[in-house]
Amino acid sequence: MAIGNYAVIQTGTTEVVNTIVADSTFKLTGYDLVLYTNDIPASIGMTYDKSTKTFSTPTTTATS
Numbered sequence: 001m002a003i004g005n006y007a008v009i010q011t012g013t014t015e016v017v018n019t020i021v022a023d024s025t026f027k028l029t030g031y032d033l034v035l036y037t038n039d040i041p042a043s044i045g046m047t048y049d050k051s052t053k054t055f056s057t058p059t060t061t062a063t064s
Contacts, residue, residue: 001023003021003022003023003024004022004023005020005021005035006021006022007048008031008032009031009032010032011030014049014050015047016042016044016046019042040053040054045058
């Protein structure tokens, strides 16, 4: 059991909806918990790319 920082992502999506500090055995029904570090930080609203195991800020387009 190790305590770490986790990005909370609803199962089947890629958007980070929350970040928590939890031990490695913690489970949250309907959500995936992805460990992150200061080297690969995460914050609410970011997108997680499972293939590269990285987080990024989603790009938005302006509407007029």
